Amino acid sequence: MEKKNLDWQNLGFGYMVTDYRYVSNYKDGKWDEGKITSDANITLNECAGIFQYAQCCFEGLKAYTTEDGKIVCFRPDLNAQRMADSARRLEMPVFPEDRFVKAVEEVVKANEAWVPPFGSGATLYIRPFMIATNPVIGVKPADEYQFRILVTPVGPYFKGGAKPITIKVSDFDRAAPHGTGNIKAGLNYAMSLHPIVKAHEEGFAENLYLDPATRTKVEETGGANMIFITKDGTVVTPKSDSILPSITRRSIMYVCEHILGMKVEHREVLFSEVKDFAECGLCGTAAVISPVGKIYDHGEEICFPSGMEEMGPQMKKIYETLTGIQQGKLEAPEGWIKVISE
Ligand SMILES: *Cc1c(COP(=O)(O)O)cnc(C)c1O
Numbered sequence: 001m002e003k004k005n006l007d008w009q010n011l012g013f014g015y016m017v018t019d020y021r022y023v024s025n026y027k028d029g030k031w032d033e034g035k036i037t038s039d040a041n042i043t044l045n046e047c048a049g050i051f052q053y054a055q056c057c058f059e060g061l062k063a064y065t066t067e068d069g070k071i072v073c074f075r076p077d078l079n080a081q082r083m084a085d086s087a088r089r090l091e092m093p094v095f096p097e098d099r100f101v102k103a104v105e106e107v108v109k110a111n112e113a114w115v116p117p118f119g120s121g122a123t124l125y126i127r128p129f130m131i132a133t134n135p136v137i138g139v140k141p142a143d144e145y146q147f148r149i150l151v152t153p154v155g156p157y158f159k160g161g162a163k164p165i166t167i168k169v170s171d172f173d174r175a176a177p178h179g180t181g182n183i184k185a186g187l188n189y190a191m192s193l194h195p196i197v198k199a200h201e202e203g204f205a206e207n208l209y210l211d212p213a214t215r216t217k218v219e220e221t222g223g224a225n226m227i228f229i230t231k232d233g234t235v236v237t238p239k240s241d242s243i244l245p246s247i248t249r250r251s252i253m254y255v256c257e258h259i260l261g262m263k264v265e266h267r268e269v270l271f272s273e274v275k276d277f278a279e280c281g282l283c284g285t286a287a288v289i290s291p292v293g294k295i296y297d298h299g300e301e302i303c304f305p306s307g308m309e310e311m312g313p314q315m316k317k318i319y320e321t322l323t324g325i326q327q328g329k330l331e332a333p334e335g336w337i338k339v340i341s342e
Contacts, residue, residue, distance in 0.1 A: 001112050008120035011155035013286065018151050020110035022103045025133070026093050026145040034103060034147075036110045042131075042146065049132025049142030056186040057086035058129035060285050061247075063108045063151070063340060065118040066328035071341040073126070074326050076104050078247045083128060086183035091141035092130055100128065101338070107149045108340050114153050121156035125286075129186075157287040162319075164293030164308050165205035167221065167282075169271070170195050173212035174219060174242070181219070181242030188244075192222040206282065208295060210271055211240060218269040224282035224290065225249040228269065229314040231278045235262050238269040248283045248322075254333065255321050262314075275302045279312035288326075289319045 017040050024034030049055045059079040065071055080100035087094045095103075104126060108115065116122035128149045132142030172195040175181020180188055192207070199207045206224070211217040218238045220226055225246040228236045235256045237249060256262040274280070280292040293308035294301055306312030311319060324330035328337065 003115075003117065004113050006116075006153065008116045008122050008153075011116070011120075011122045011153055013125075013154045013157060014152075016152045018111050018114045018153070020107060021151070022107040022149040024095065024099075024103070024147045026147070027143075031093070031095065031099075031147070034099070036106060040150075042148075044133055045135050047135035047137055049134065049136045052136060053132070053139060054185075054187045054190070055090055055092060055132035055142060056129065057083060057090055057092065058127060058184055058186060059083045060184075061104070061126045061128075062123040062154075062285060063104075063115055063126060064123040064326075065115055067118055068328065069118070070328070070339055071108065071112065071115050072328070072337050072339050073104065073108065074338075075247055075251065075336055076101050076338050077335070078250070079104075079128065082184060082245065082247070083130070086185060087130060089180060089183045090185060092132065092145055095130065095147045103147075103149055104128065105338070105340050107151055111151050112341060114151065116153050122153055124151050125154040126151050154286075157290070162287070162289070162291055162311055164291040164304075164306070164311070165282075166203075166294040166296060166308075167206040167208050167292055168199055168202065168204040169295065169297040170199070170207035170209050172207070172209075174207075174209040174222065175212070177211070177213050177242060179242060181240075182244060184244060189222070196222055204296060211242070216270055216272070218271055218274065219243050220246075221282055224284035224287065226269075227252060227281050227283055227289070227315075227318075228274070228277040229279035229312065231276070233262060233314060235264045235314075235318075236269060236277070237264075237266050239266045240268065246284055248285055248288060251336070252283055252289070252318055252322060255325070256318060258333070259321060260317065271297075278304065279306045279315050280304050281311075281315050288323060289315055291315055 080097035134144035
């Protein structure tokens with residue numbers, strides 16, 4: 001397999017048109033058999049449900065090359081499950097979970113030439129998504145949908161090591177109680193664009209959202225879950241029905257408890273206790289773990305003892321273990337690594 005002639009070491013995190021995508025359409029109550037196509041464009045009626053009432057959900061995962069030359073991806077079955085949950089909440093038809101995993105496999109295989117080589121730090125970002133495609137004007141779910149998977153090579157989230165970032169406590173809310181915060185819906189991101197643009201203008205890397213009802217509990221950032229380490233080395237991660245269940249975060253909790261032998265707590269986290277933690281980080285597919293050095297809260301700063309120079313010691317240990325598992329250097333728990341090509 002001849003790789004594309006790209007400057008793999010210097011890719012950014014952006015979209016690039018690749019050769020193939022997977023498409024399946026839902027009509028008359030059923031999904032068609034699906035296929036790989038080379039057409040990167042979608043033509044839809046102006047009144048399609050996606051345009052009018054934002055009926056859209058998506059997923060994000062990565063395929064990458066391991067040291068021994070295999071192309072793999074990490075826990076795609078959990079993305080399939082989460083997308084099924086998102087679809088149900090948005091009154092969209094579920095794309096069967098086993099077919100989701102097969103489609104990921106197919107589209108990555110078709111685009112093997114675009115999978116970055118081992119050691120480049122780059123990966124093939126996989127974006128499955130589903131949209132409502134037929135016209136609706138009265139408020140109701142559409143009857144026709146498209147499930148599609150696009151792939152695009154992306155660079156490492158952090159070039160030259162993960163420097164701790166500064167985030168701010170947002171005055172905006174991300175997700176209402178009993179709303180859609182726990183699913184991966186496009187609409188959750190539309191409303192986060194204004195707050196993130198404002199935060200960037202003010203010099204912050206991300207927004208930390210508190211629970212909208214009481215503004216006393218930590219939820220998550222716009223696109224990543226939070227993890228904290230207490231001074232005695234316990235891993236603490238916020239629990240709330242309006243937090244998106246990050247696969248990275250769930251994997252980290254498992255690794256901490258079962259491989260690193262750390263104490264793990266998944267519970268409500270009061271913002272008032274954050275100042276007492278030793279380390280803080282964001283976690284998600286793109287960055288794995290991104291250390292937070294400082295949280296700005298309306299004129300006051302919480303500075304973590306791990307500082308602004310590098311990842312704290314516990315976070316580093318967790319980061320190295322998880323990425324070691326993902327890269328095939330450490331033994332993975334059963335079923336975590338899906339081999340796509342040997
Ligand atoms: C996708 C996402 C995450 C990260 O989830 P992973 O499965 O770890 O990639 C966290 N928070 C939000 C709001 C997200 O949309």
